[in-house]
Amino acid sequence: MTDLEFKYPNKDVLHDITLVFDKPELVGILGPNGVGKSTLVQCLDHILEITGGRIVLNDKDLNEYKQKELANIIGYVPCSSSDTFPMTVVDTILVGRQPKSGWKVTREDFEVVQESLEFMDIEDLALRHFNELSAGQRQKVMLARGFAQRTDILLLDEPTANLDIKHQYSVSKRLRKLCHEKNLLILMVCHDLNIASKYCDRIILMKDGAVYAEGTPNDIITKENITEVYGVDCNILMDCNRPFVIVDDEKLE
Amino acid sequence: MDKTDLLIKNYKKSQIRFRNVMVLLSLLMAAIFTVGLSVAQYPITFSETIKILIDNLNNTVDIETYDDWIKNEIVINMNIPRLITGMCIGLILSVSGAIMQITVRNPMADPFTTGISSGGLLGASLFIAYGICLIPTLTGNTAIIVNAFIFSLIPTAIIMLVTSFKKNISPTMMILTGIGVMYIFSASSSLIRYLADPTKGAEIYRWSLGSLGKVTWDNLYMVVIAAFVAIIAGILLSSKMNTLSQGDVVATSMGLNVRRLRLISLIICALVTAVTVALAGSIGFVGLVCPHIAHALIGRNNKLVVPCAAIVGMVMLVGCDIVSKVILTYGLPVGAVTALIGSPIFIYMLIKSKKQSW
Numbered sequence: 378m379t380d381l382e383f384k385y386p387n388k389d390v391l392h393d394i395t396l397v398f399d400k401p402e403l404v405g406i407l408g409p410n411g412v413g414k415s416t417l418v419q420c421l422d423h424i425l426e427i428t429g430g431r432i433v434l435n436d437k438d439l440n441e442y443k444q445k446e447l448a449n450i451i452g453y454v455p456c457s458s459s460d461t462f463p464m465t466v467v468d469t470i471l472v473g474r475q476p477k478s479g480w481k482v483t484r485e486d487f488e489v490v491q492e493s494l495e496f497m498d499i500e501d502l503a504l505r506h507f508n509e510l511s512a513g514q515r516q517k518v519m520l521a522r523g524f525a526q527r528t529d530i531l532l533l534d535e536p537t538a539n540l541d542i543k544h545q546y547s548v549s550k551r552l553r554k555l556c557h558e559k560n561l562l563i564l565m566v567c568h569d570l571n572i573a574s575k576y577c578d579r580i581i582l583m584k585d586g587a588v589y590a591e592g593t594p595n596d597i598i599t600k601e602n603i604t605e606v607y608g609v610d611c612n613i614l615m616d617c618n619r620p621f622v623i624v625d626d627e628k629l630e
Numbered sequence: 631m632d633k634t635d636l637l638i639k640n641y642k643k644s645q646i647r648f649r650n651v652m653v654l655l656s657l658l659m660a661a662i663f664t665v666g667l668s669v670a671q672y673p674i675t676f677s678e679t680i681k682i683l684i685d686n687l688n689n690t691v692d693i694e695t696y697d698d699w700i701k702n703e704i705v706i707n708m709n710i711p712r713l714i715t716g717m718c719i720g721l722i723l724s725v726s727g728a729i730m731q732i733t734v735r736n737p738m739a740d741p742f743t744t745g746i747s748s749g750g751l752l753g754a755s756l757f758i759a760y761g762i763c764l765i766p767t768l769t770g771n772t773a774i775i776v777n778a779f780i781f782s783l784i785p786t787a788i789i790m791l792v793t794s795f796k797k798n799i800s801p802t803m804m805i806l807t808g809i810g811v812m813y814i815f816s817a818s819s820s821l822i823r824y825l826a827d828p829t830k831g832a833e834i835y836r837w838s839l840g841s842l843g844k845v846t847w848d849n850l851y852m853v854v855i856a857a858f859v860a861i862i863a864g865i866l867l868s869s870k871m872n873t874l875s876q877g878d879v880v881a882t883s884m885g886l887n888v889r890r891l892r893l894i895s896l897i898i899c900a901l902v903t904a905v906t907v908a909l910a911g912s913i914g915f916v917g918l919v920c921p922h923i924a925h926a927l928i929g930r931n932n933k934l935v936v937p938c939a940a941i942v943g944m945v946m947l948v949g950c951d952i953v954s955k956v957i958l959t960y961g962l963p964v965g966a967v968t969a970l971i972g973s974p975i976f977i978y979m980l981i982k983s984k985k986q987s988w
Binding site for chain 1: 633634637638640641644732866868869870872873875876877879880882883884885886887929930931
């Protein structure tokens, strides 16, 4: 995409964003609250229409795709899912198959559902009702629905929100594995710097609706960048050859 | 057995409840239908009814007395069309309600939320009081039906107009638009009734109560067609309704044109409901409550909810219509009886229901 721009009627949200994604990798999108991370992701899936610039997907302008075609290339899992109706977990994941199979549910669909359940380690929840699940379990079902869509690109908005620490790490690790084994491009909006640093191949750091820096975690997660973007002092340690952020709260109120 | 087979097996097993519910409700419907054949204010025994049916099927009807004639008339020309009408209208209202509640994301939506019945009433009032019909050559009952049908589509047309001007309209705003139009129409109907002379005013009032008894063999085909349209549309839309129930944003990312889906559902519901309003007046409650009863019985998968709501609607409306015929010597309006019998059942089910759906 080039010079991407998105405005709400009286507010510029995104401006001057130019990014290239040309290989399968796990990309973390970081930045403070309200910086436009979710908006960026929704623009990429044509849920929001950009007001300037251009997004090109496989040599074709995003606007030329029908939303139906996009649904077979890009999957999207939003961060919260409060406005859903409680179907069973299997039915919920089957929704992810709708773009491909339409009305009829085939055996292949169930194979994909089974694989998604296994991948998120929630086979035991298969026939439970969605509203009986904990927030973390719901999050996993939503991710499973995203995988069941079987797209080459996955956009995940805070996939580790609501998860406990073990599951934050295990889900992130699975995402990385999925991305490398199946050659997917996964963009995930993330608030946990250390998870992003540990698992992402590439990090996009946003500030004020624009890209502040992008590159490998080792290049991006630095004391200067974090202080500049988030406004907190920190120290960086190295763990398994990746930067690890420790916040220094002395100057915070 | 591999894991997928196990999953499919368990999934099918989880739907056994749906099958049982459907079988039970179908049996109940069949029983109600059978009883309904002979229920009338004129005493007819069950064996007489069977004889009348067999005679009619064999074309050996033998009418000797007035008693024979009236019994034959009641069973063949009143009860049977009325039962079929009740089934069709119950199905139409309940399925439309199920579609509307999901597509406009509101548990209080029913086929009348968008002002359809107020439009129908205004159309009927205009003709009864002033003889104004949109197709001037028509007279009598046909004119009322046509007027009611056309007028009942106006509120939906206004909603569509507003939606096409305002691109990112929320479903709640669509409903509120409908409610706004509804108030204008109801007020106009009230004024017409107030200003009309007492006999005409009473006729308007009678029309507004709604009754299944107005449909005859001659116009029965209209509700039957509308019922087929409703159930087929419901089944075809059910998979998209499942997607939509994941939220607008997710549905959009799945390639669903959410706005178009809303409009299409709205138009289909308006058309089939308009047929019921034109022929039987507005029968409230069924469209609001039956989908919720279906949810309480079999959950939220719309592919199952649509057929289940259809049959719940039939049982509810036909059952209550039979009760309304016998409850007092002169019979009561079915709309009132449905609400009186159905509401306590509904509230009981809401309290008992473990699934917090809304």
